[in-house]
Amino acid sequence: MNDPTELPRSVINYDGVYSLLKNLDNDPVLENSAFKNLSLVKVCRRNNPLFSNSQAIRRVFTDVLNNLAAGSEKHQLYAYILKGRFWDNYSIVKMTTSGRLDQMAPRTFSNEQKKAITSFCETLTALEQQCIKDNPELDMIQSDDSTRDNSDVRTLQNTSGSDTKTIDHKGRNRLFIAIFSLLVIFSLINWFITRSTNLDKENLSVASLPATSTPEKGIGQQASTPELLTGNICKEKAAYPVNVADNQFIRSQGIIIFNKDTTPGIINNKVRTLQSVTKGVWLGYFGTEKDPSSGVGFYDRENKRLLDCSQTGITEGENINDIEIDRKGTVWIGMEKGGIASYNGSVWRLYKTEDGLPSNWIYGLYVDNQNNIWAATYKGIARFDGARWNLVYSVENNSLINDRTHIITMDSSSNIWVGYIENGVSVFHPSTGKWEHFTRESGDLSGNKIRNIVVQPGSSTSEDTIWIATLDNGISQFRSGKWTSFTEKNGLPSNEIRDIALDKYDRLWAATDKGVYIYTNGRWSQYDRVDTVYLTFGVDCKGKEGYCLNDEEVFTGTSNLGITHSRIPLPDEGLDVLRVCFITTEDHEVCPDLVRDEALNTVIVNYPQPLKPGDKFFMKAVVSPHNPYKLLESRGDMLIHVDADSSYLYGAFERIPVAGSIESGQEFAFIDTNNPFVAPVPEGSTRQTYFSTWRVWMQTRLIGPNIRVSFTVEKE
Incomplete structure (x- = not known):
């Protein structure tokens, strides 16, 4: 190791320690374990020349366990759990049905065992760091018996040539080093006992440890591997790249969800x-x-x-x-x-x-x-x-x-x-x-x-x-x-009501078990339907240089879906829906009158006459953005389907993109001539009315009113 304080990260991690704890009695596994390269193990073998690698590793792990047991009440519990499971080989059932853990649920015990192993890793890390600092010459010591340096042994022949005597010229030095090392170890143990009792006051540096578990592969994306860090933001142990997949975007509510199923790193x-x-x-x-x-x-x-x-x-x-x-x-x-x-x-x-x-x-x-x-x-x-x-x-x-x-x-x-x-x-x-x-x-x-x-x-x-x-x-x-x-x-x-908060426009937001609502102009309106417990907005970025999470952003904490992210609604509608037209496959176009429901923030348009099953038509929605807004193809602005059930598409594609740049006051017609609506066959009756709801997505937020298309289908 070039840096005497650098630890073998591939060794001291949760998975490595857990694997070795499960094999404490398996000498072949311990003999070939990478843990034999720890400085603590080298010192142990130097002070106990007859010890094998497996014996030295067991001694070091037992010393770490004893350090935990001499610490705070929480660390004593961790030592009790580890000793029972890996030194005494007790089952989880036995651990949770007798002794001090009687009546503890097995699930709770498993969680505590994970914490105990993590704490064991941190204790081992601290001892290893101190050992490296106190014994910089350890890089010269090899763990494998076959590579030991025997240059200190000299063979001398007597003058008659009949006897060969082997003399260790460094015997005194070895004795001195052994005594000195014992003093160092005793000092180290005393230091760490004192340190352990204060673990509730300050934290150990665990930057070299990876996360305590491997995240599962998220739906629609590759599993992320945690990066080992130096703790530059919060003394973090691991970081997971965030890659938003399509399945995280809830179109019907205009929000992105980060949870344990889709986003490694969510705890x-x-x-x-x-x-x-x-x-x-x-x-x-x-x-x-x-x-x-x-x-x-x-x-x-x-x-x-x-x-x-x-x-x-x-x-x-x-x-x-x-x-x-x-x-x-x-x-x-x-x-x-x-x-x-x-x-x-x-x-x-x-x-x-x-x-x-x-x-x-x-x-x-x-x-x-x-x-x-x-x-x-x-x-x-x-x-x-x-x-x-x-x-x-x-x-x-x-x-x-x-x-x-x-x-x-x-x-x-x-x-x-x-x-x-x-x-x-x-x-x-x-x-x-x-x-x-x-x-x-x-x-x-x-x-x-x-x-x-x-x-x-x-x-x-x-x-x-x-x-x-x-x-x-x-x-x-x-x-x-x-x-x-x-x-x-x-x-x-x-x-x-779980939480309330005010946004930059002084609108009151309410987090409830049935979704988030916003109070403005004397009326409550729905923002999403997610069971929510907390709300926070970005910060005022005026005068700030570099990256800034601005106050247009809103994050929510949920009771069972992780966190959500979106942008707050504009202070006005953002655009007008001027007309909605229906175009048949024969290019016949009709634009019925719009019915506006202010309470639901929706414009409703009805196909003028009944359709037959299998009939096809296209929808054309003409909009115009308000000043100072504009629609941009380069930004990904589009008209999207917002019903929670995709079956309400009836053959249409879920999104229709903007083409080019549409300035304030200009008109733009959203139309997809490749994917028409197809009238379904009514179920259980000869006549049935169907609905499909759409809304404009601009600058990563939903704007304007909902556009609800209605059409009736009659059987022959």
Whole structure:
């Protein structure tokens, strides 16, 4: 090795370590294993000349296990799991039906075993790095017996030539080296025991380790191989190239989906929280009964990569509830049971109850204008003073009505809004020093289970508007001292609101179990039909140089489909649908009157007379883009079919591209003369009406109204 700190990456990785652990008693496998080239193994053999490669490897692995057992409570559990499975050869059934793991579900055990092996890799890596630094001469030591250097053995003959004596001229040196090496190893063990006890405070460098599992091949694309990195964004262990395949584009909703089936690098299909920054999006995963995987990721949009940012002993295996970025660029991560993690671009840190938090159950984080970090916890509201967390508001100090808080934010007047998990909202007014409390029972809120509070800033002549998302009964709005409720009764698809957010045009978005809806001009309109739990938009790129994820982009975290990506709707329709015509195969053209349904954002056009089964016709949709927009062939703008069921195409092709460049105010006719609609045979009746819905796709977003084509078919 040219660099004394460089590790044999092909050896110390999850798959390699796991394979060797399963063969600890198999001497032939160990003898020929690449692990014999580890510096730790070389030192072990140097200090134990009679050891074979297999014996030395077993000794090193046992030392690593003992280091884990001497560490934190979590690492002691990992050591217990590994010893039982690979040293004692216990089955998973035996491990989960006796001893300290009694009653643990086998699926949970398998997940914990993966974490244990990963932690073993990291411990082995740290010991190997230290050993290389302390023993730079080890490159001269060969592991294979046949290649040992015997130049230190000299054969001397006596003067009579009758005896041959073999004298080791370096015996004293060997003894000195052996004693010195033992001292180094004892020092190393003491150092690592101390290091292990602090693993909850800082993370080990694991940049040389690949991902802990191999991603499956995605549908419609080749499986991606993770790249080994140096941790230049989040100390990531691996990165996966993102290649969007056609099956990820949901035409009917105008969104792209990234999940575990289509996109290697997604840790879990439930993404509980997201946070956009200039170069991409931080991802907070949340384990489920079906898939317990969790942790932190980052979508590096600039380089089209998904990064695994989970840190052992800090965020790995933790359910993530919230991610916020402070004004210095530090990332703050609130975890379900694991406290709060922070990353300032070079160092990860972990804060728990011993650091002043009232609880390790963190639900919401907030960064105020003075860059103070606030946390909504299961036992009140805490604030970070730069070194420790301090309990600020709780039932005990007569500020809150319940300690189980979910969200905290501030409005333009510095009023502090606190949302409870199940008990409504409290507001602290610093101008009076008094608290107000609002609940569903008091007649103010629509629901009590608060999931988010969003402040819509007022103007010089108006106050802020406060929007409150509730999980049990819609959305509440507080404006000018008056409460207003929005539920299924006035346009929402569901009363189960998981998140709300404001886009750059000040439109309110609502994430529900039945899709995402947007509130604009006093009306709710559907954006998609995906079960959604979180919303985030890109950042304001004004004045920023280089790549910037702009605020036209929207990402959502879903409950079972990973993340979605699209562009927000334009502030207006973007174009006019002027007319829709039908052309027969005999070139007869008819353009019926359009029926406009403003509530559904749809224009409807009916074929003027009944068709016979097998009759064919073409559709021609004439549109004109608004100022300042234009349609471009080079950008991939087109008219696309947006029904969820492709059978509603009736023989037509799903997309009709723009030709050339269509400027604002110009007309363009979408028509495909190669793929006509074909009238189907009615089923179960002699007469049936059919529909097909289309919409214009411009600059990677759907614009304008839906175009719904209707035609009736009669049997002979």
